[in-house]
Amino acid sequence: MLRIGDYSFKSRLFLGTGKYKDARTQKEAVQASETEVLTFAVRRMNLFDESQPDPFESMDLSGFRLLPNTAGAKTAEEAVRVAHIAAAADMCDMIKVEVIGCDKTLLPDPVETIKASETLLEEGYTVLAYTSDDVVLARRLQDLGVHAVMPGAAPIGTGLGIINPYNLSHIVEQADVPVIVDAGIGSPKDAAQAMELGADGILLNTAVSGAEDPVKMAEAMKYGLEAGKLGYEAGRIEKKYYAQATSPTEGLSRL
Numbered sequence: 001m002l003r004i005g006d007y008s009f010k011s012r013l014f015l016g017t018g019k020y021k022d023a024r025t026q027k028e029a030v031q032a033s034e035t036e037v038l039t040f041a042v043r044r045m046n047l048f049d050e051s052q053p054d055p056f057e058s059m060d061l062s063g064f065r066l067l068p069n070t071a072g073a074k075t076a077e078e079a080v081r082v083a084h085i086a087a088a089a090d091m092c093d094m095i096k097v098e099v100i101g102c103d104k105t106l107l108p109d110p111v112e113t114i115k116a117s118e119t120l121l122e123e124g125y126t127v128l129a130y131t132s133d134d135v136v137l138a139r140r141l142q143d144l145g146v147h148a149v150m151p152g153a154a155p156i157g158t159g160l161g162i163i164n165p166y167n168l169s170h171i172v173e174q175a176d177v178p179v180i181v182d183a184g185i186g187s188p189k190d191a192a193q194a195m196e197l198g199a200d201g202i203l204l205n206t207a208v209s210g211a212e213d214p215v216k217m218a219e220a221m222k223y224g225l226e227a228g229k230l231g232y233e234a235g236r237i238e239k240k241y242y243a244q245a246t247s248p249t250e251g252l253s254r255l
């Protein structure tokens, strides 16, 4: 079981809801992934303007925990305002704090992320903080009291996979809250790798919504994640520089 704040989840895969070609594909991909947590950009919702498309038009949300994110915010103040909107619309079990500091890389602004997280924690939100793979920043966010840290595998939407496994494994080693690897996952092997490094879960969107067959990819991600988690628990062999025969030759009679 994955525990974040007061919530428990069987599935460790969190799925974004953006960029699907149609509502039916989105719904089927969500089902195939067996996710229990859906994330969405509050700014893309039609919460106050019903002329805008509804990203959940064909979804029954009752079986899911909702993780609105503050995408689009560039300051702590904006992120807090977006969180307030999600809460007012009763669509906020938890909040993903995402404050972007660079338009090209979409990497988070560490200072504003800390400020926004601090305010929302004081206000009683369950805060999951999207961060870069910076070990010290992840530690600082934990010290603040966030309920989970979400280091990026790679910049959002790139599908580059885990760029810095070294940093990620240090974040995991030092974590006393769940580590959810968020953004940049490209294929099921990346999901497996993140879990083999000891992550507690994964959040992804583009790799599924942009796949040729999003429904199949959602299922593949589920298995990739499960395989990585099992592999981590099983304890992998040490890597060796020299070959070692699989069948020991000691004690064999000479031919």
Ligand SMILES: CC(=O)[C@@H](O)[C@H](O)COP(=O)(O)O
Pocket: 015, 016, 017, 018, 039, 040, 069, 071, 155, 156, 157, 158, 159, 182, 183, 184, 185, 203, 204, 205, 206, 207
């Ligand atoms: C949906 C969401 O929260 C994204 O901002 C998230 O970071 C996913 O990134 P990818 O699309 O790279 O999986």
